[in-house]
Every structure is written in structure tokens, then in C-alpha cells.
Amino acid sequence: MDEDLLRTLTPRVLTVLVRRGADFAAAEDAVQEALVEAVRVWPSERPRDPEGWLVTVAWRRFLDATRAESSRRRREERRDREPATGPTTSRDDSLQLYFLCAHPSLTPSSAVALTLRAVGGLTTRQIAAAYLVPETTMAQRINRAKRTVAGVRFDTPGDVATVLRVLYLVFNEGYSGDVDLAAEAIRLTRRLSLAVEHPEVRGLLALMLLHHARHAARTAPDGSLVPLAEQDRSRWDTGAIAEAVAILQAALARDRLGEFQAQAAIAALHADATSTEATDWVQVVEWYDELLRLTDTPVVRLNRAVALGEADGPRAGLAALAEVDAATPRHAAVAAFLHERDGDLAGAARLYAEAALAAGNLAEREHLIRRAARLNARLRD
Template identity: 75%
Template sequence: MDETAVRAWSPAVIGVLRRRGADFAAAEDAVQEALLEAVRTWPQDPPRDPKGWLVTTAWRKFLDSTRSETARRHRETRVQTEPEPGTVPDADDTLELYFLCAHPSLSTSSAVALTLRAVGGLTTRQIAEAYLVPESTMAQRISRAKRTVAGARFTHHGEVGTVLRVLYLVFNEGYSGDVDLAAEAIRLTRQLAAITDDPEVRGLLALMLLHHARRPARTDPDGRLVPLAEQDRTRWDTRLISDGVALLQRALAADRLGEYQAQAAIAALHADAPTAAETDWPQIVEWYDELLALTGSPVVRLNRAVAVGEADGPHAGLAALADCDPSVPRHTATRAYLHEHAGDREVAARLYAEAARSASSVAERDHLLRQAARLNSGA
């Protein structure tokens, strides 16, 4: 049995329970219990109607958890009028659930955790392991998030940008524990793209696929980072690239450009180049100009400086870098890279070593230290 396929039913089943009167927290708990029971029992006794089975089981779990006998009798009376398995209504509350989990009252970390739990169907243990925190800590975080959104309902679609930011945060966490969060984010974004026509949803999904396509080439057999220009492009997943480009073209055809579409366009230009030397850097600079106009992001401005350095030479890149905020992460590493390509090896080596001290990961730190050592050794 495919456990991921079982989890995919989670948001739809939560929606059914909420329509029957369960509050969000109780519905989500009941569905989690039903999912666990499905994982235990379906391999030996698969149901004819998986969604109906999950709805029935989750509703019974909800009823069993109700302590008040009066409330129990009321709900049991109501359940007799609900459809039996096989006649579960087709109404899909998944979109509302996405917005609920990305509620503006939630912190970013809570929104991510609640999305993975309610929409993704992951257990608290799996989420805790993925984020390298104790299970008790994650349980408290999810419980607070559920209390925050308890009783919240939407009469119109929420802010899809908030949902997309949450999904992109999940994607960028990558992999740890027994859950591949990048793959999970792609699955959830595919699900969102199937129920909404927003071109930015397609843009984000395209961006994820294009980045994910390069994943096998990002590290060497020893786990060391491999820069984009040095990656073995034969290891890139051409199927994911093709899917990503097709999604991007559909999104751009709507003529409602957004930041994820612009980022995906940049990723597509990298993916389209047979070699690093054949990358269309002038067009990438143009897309960074579009992205900067959309976001005003200091990180985008920094990345644009790198692209300018590739398109017009390292001195032009350093001139563009002068307009960037020096406190932005990887600013020093970018200076080092541009100085190296300008021939200032001594300056570049010093800056690589300086950048290593503020690296965001061990792999990044080690890569920067190797760059400094390479220049200092004259290699």
C-alpha cells in the first residue's frame, strides 16, 4: 500500500468532518487516527471505497472522543443521516484547508507544521524528525496552531500568496528524517494546482520541479556541494525539466506575471543550457529585473549582481553589488566570487574564508573554505 496515496485523502476527509459539525482540531485529530488505522489494516483488507472508509472511520473516531453523552447522542443522530461509504459528497474543501493552515494569525513555523499535518497527512513524529526538533516540541506547536484557527471559516478565497510562501518554505527544507520535504511540497503544490487556476501556483510548481531536477547533481559522492556551473548536467532529470517548462509556459500564457513565474523562468534558462558556458545570462538579467520590480527583494538584487557579472563581466557585477545590502546572506560569498573572476585572487580568498564563518550549513561552510584554500594554494 502506498502510504503517500493514503495521506492524499487527508484534506478532503477533514473537510467532510468539518461540514458535519466537527471543529478543525477535533476533525484533524480524528483523521490522523483514521490514517494510522488505514496504514495498519489496508494491506490485508483494502476497502472498495478508500475515501468513504476514511470518512466513516474518522467520524467514528470523532464520536468516540466526544465525552458529553448529550453531544454524543446529538452527533450520532446526525451521522445516521450522512451518506454511507461510497456516497461521500464530491465537494472538495481542500482549498479552504490550505488557506486555513496558512492563516495570517499563525507564525511561519506554525503554518508550515499545520500544513504538513492537516493537508499533508504527516504524523507529528514525522514532522518533528524532518525539522530536527523533539516530538513534544512539534506537538505543542501544532496544538497551538490548531487552537489559533479553531472555528475559523472562509466565505471567500484567502491570500494564495501566503499559501505559496508556506509551500515554498517546506520545499526549501529539503530532506531530513524519513520524510523528503521537497518531494512532499511538490505533491502538495500539485494538489493545489489541480483545484485552482492561479498562474502563480503553476509558477511555483514549475520552479520546484526545475530545482528538484538538479538535485542528483548538487552533491558529489562524499556529500560536498557542487556549484551549478560544475554540475554534471547528464544527471539532471529531463522529465522534471520538461514538466516544469510546460507548466511555466501555461502560467506565462495567462499574462499575470508573478514572482514565482519569474523565478521559474530563470531556473528554466539554466536548465535549457547544455553547458554552463552556453547559459543565456543577458536574458537571465532581464528576468531578474522583472523579479526585482515585482518584489524589491534584497536577495533578488544580490542574485541579479551575479547575473550581471556573468553577462557583462565581473567588474560590472561588482558595480551592481555596490547597490546591494551587505547584511544580506551570501553577500560576502558573492563578492568573493566576483573578485576571483576579476583576477583578485588574494582578496577573493580572504572573502571566501570570511563568508565561511557565517555560512548557513556545514556543507556550505566547507565549500567556501575549500574555495579559499584553493586560491591560497595557487591551484
């Protein structure tokens, strides 16, 4: 059974049913039933037109589900109107499905779950495993999302920026269970880039590829985090980096700069350097200045403080950090790093320990604790 084919066909088949007038929630249920039937039948009898087969079976499942609520005459009329199989969808239809799953009425977590289910073709079990929640919990989340968008017109213009933020949320979840969500986000963003001409879509794709290219070097064999300065750059995926840079350059040439393009430009500068010391930190700071003009957030200012500390020295970084809200995530960790660079080992050790208490995951917490312990050991010597 070709699971990749089924995942590719899922959003296209769903789009066809919705275009024919099926309610989104009912259409999604019918498509899932058709996929189950495909898993049962295809190994012994593979159809010549897999997409047409899925459309036919899903449409019939939809009709079966609505038959009990319709009169006999209406049922027969709808059967007579059942379209023949054949060319069934278009790139624009697939794009609308992205917009629907990222509808502003959905919470970010619901939009992510619905996107993975309807656009990505993942099962509820796979999504639940990736997010480390019970399957029943994820099923409830997806069902609520489906009900929320049930009354939304399918031809309502969507917001590309909202879709990109949902895809970026998927990417940042990384890897868990049997689904690599970072790779899944890249796959979906690639598909989106084929459906819409937008430099920010290309910028996000380049950013994802650049970050994912460093994936193998980010953790040690024991699972501990390896910071950028200590990573073995020979383990970076140079092919992915080259592809990302080409995509980014084409996007920047459109002269419609957006925040994902600016972030990708910063990531490209890191990828281009042979070491942390060889990084063009002045240009990194300049790109952060561009990013601040596009989206002035505490997180951007926090990262800019790190870059400024590398470009102009730790005290310049600390001065910039003083203007960032102390409640910003990783604020204490950045302060610890800059104090360590400035020679204040006692202050840095205290701040690393403080940052460890607020760490978002176990690997980060253990990394910060080790940094604090290393500095305390140096102070005792």
C-alpha cells in the same frame, strides 16, 4: 498498506468532518485515530470504499470524543444526522484546507508543520525527523497551530500567495530523515494546481521541478556541494525539465506575470544551457529586472548582481552588489566570487573565509572554506 493512498485521502476526510461542523483541531485528531485504525484493519480487510470508510470511522471517533460533553438527547440527534458514506468531498473543499493551514495568523514554521500534517498526511514523527527536532516539540507546534485556527471559519476566502509561500518554504527544506520535503512540496503543489486555475501556482510548480531536476548533480559522492558551474549536466532530469518548461510556457501565455513565473523563467534559462558559459546571461538579467519590478528585495538584487557579473563582467556585478545591503545572506560569498572573477585573489580568499563563518549549513561552510583555502594556496605559489 498503501501509505500514498492514506496520505492522499487524509485532507479529503478532514475536509468532510470540518464541513459537517467539527472543530478543526478535534476533526484532525479524529482523522488521525481513523488512520491508525486503517493501518490495523486494512491489511486483512480492505474496504471497497476507502475514503467512505475513513470518513465513517473518523466521524464516529469525533462523536465519541464529544459525547462526554453533550447531553444524551444531543448525542442521539447527532447520531441520527450522521450522513451516509459515498461521495464526500470536492476540489474546492481541498483548496480551502490549503488556505486554512496557511492562515495569516500562523507563523511560517507553524503553517508549514500544519500543512504537512493536515494536507500532506505526514505523521508528526515524520515531520519532526524532517526538521531535526524532537517529536514532542513538533507535536506541540502542531497543536498550537491547530488551536490558532480552531475558530477560523472554513469558508473564509483564502490567499493563494500565502499558500504558495508556505509550499515554497516546504520545498526549500529539501531532504532530511525519511521524507523528501522537496518531493512532498512538488506533490502538494501538483494537487493545488488541479484545484485552482492560477498562473502563479503553475509558475511555482515549474520552479520546483526545474530546481529539483538538478538535485542529483548538486552534491559529490562525499556529500560536498557542487556549484552550478561545475555540475555534471548529464545527471539533470531532462524529463522534469521538459515538463516544467511546458508548464511555465502555458502559465506565461496567460499574461499575468508573477514572481514565481519570473523565477522559473530564470531557472529554465539555466536548464536550457549546455554550460555556464553558454547561458544566455543577458536574458537572465532581463528576467531579474522583471522580478525586481514584482518584488524588490535584497536577495533578488544579490542574485541579479551575480548575473550581471556574468553578462557584463565582474566589475559591473560588483557595482550592482555595492547597492545591496551587506547584511543580506550570502552577500560575502557573492562578493568573493566576483572579486575572484576580477582577479583579486587575496580579497576573494578573505571574503570566502568571512562567508564561511556566516554559512547556514555545514555543507555550504565547508564549500566556502575550501574555496578560500584553494585561493590562499595559489597566492603562496
